[in-house]
Amino acid sequence: MKKNYLNKQNTGLLIRIDDVTDHMNWELMDKCEELFDNYEIKPLLGVIPNNQDPEFKNFPKRENFWGIVRNWQKKGWEISMHGFNHIYETETNKNDYFEYGGKSEFYGQSFEEQNNKIKNGLNIFKKENIKIRSFFAPNHTYDFNTFKALKANNIINVIDGYGLLPYQEFGINFIPQLFYKEIMLPYGIQSTQIHLNYIKKKNFDNLENFFKKNQKKIIDFNLVLGKVSNSLFSNASKFILEKSLKLFRAF
Numbered sequence: 001m002k003k004n005y006l007n008k009q010n011t012g013l014l015i016r017i018d019d020v021t022d023h024m025n026w027e028l029m030d031k032c033e034e035l036f037d038n039y040e041i042k043p044l045l046g047v048i049p050n051n052q053d054p055e056f057k058n059f060p061k062r063e064n065f066w067g068i069v070r071n072w073q074k075k076g077w078e079i080s081m082h083g084f085n086h087i088y089e090t091e092t093n094k095n096d097y098f099e100y101g102g103k104s105e106f107y108g109q110s111f112e113e114q115n116n117k118i119k120n121g122l123n124i125f126k127k128e129n130i131k132i133r134s135f136f137a138p139n140h141t142y143d144f145n146t147f148k149a150l151k152a153n154n155i156i157n158v159i160d161g162y163g164l165l166p167y168q169e170f171g172i173n174f175i176p177q178l179f180y181k182e183i184m185l186p187y188g189i190q191s192t193q194i195h196l197n198y199i200k201k202k203n204f205d206n207l208e209n210f211f212k213k214n215q216k217k218i219i220d221f222n223l224v225l226g227k228v229s230n231s232l233f234s235n236a237s238k239f240i241l242e243k244s245l246k247l248f249r250a251f
């Protein structure tokens, strides 16, 4: 049975753009928008609702940011909540849910603290008339209170995790996010992360070639959610693949 799950219907890549705020590398964001329109790609954008990250504040500011976000949503792009203020307050010591380690905006904080951040972030989107169905934390770092707080605010999709296919755990849908580079696996459904603030010109050209080559395999968030609802295959594949992928990722 398992073999049948990993077929063409279960192959696709969601393009995830990280660290979208009023202060960012707008030169590349504008170029990206052009590419997405040309290749009919509907990405998922991780928008920070209340960006306080001093590093990002060094980038030029774009006026009418929320109007631009609303326009992206109108085009069918998925707006995701990427943390609340992108300020790291805690150190995980690899005790975070995915055992990635590093600093965190959420890990180790009380349910009330995490719930407040998530609630306040969602309120900003609501005020700006932007619909949010998913979340991913800065630096991939979560603990159980993060998931509890997300669920308390009716957000059950997290764009992060191991595996070749979306899976469910604690009532949360995890959409695996595997690689730092744009790599197309022959099978599986994952998202890729693209940090425009750190990307080099040369790599940006590679991105266009990648979109061109894999246009048919790039899927939007609605399609991903459709795959999640077929949770039978996901949970089977997750446990089989988790260990080997952790190893694979280490290289």
Ligand SMILES: [Zn+2]
Pocket (backbone or CB within 6 Å): 018, 019, 082, 086, 137, 138, 139
């Ligand atoms: Zn980030």
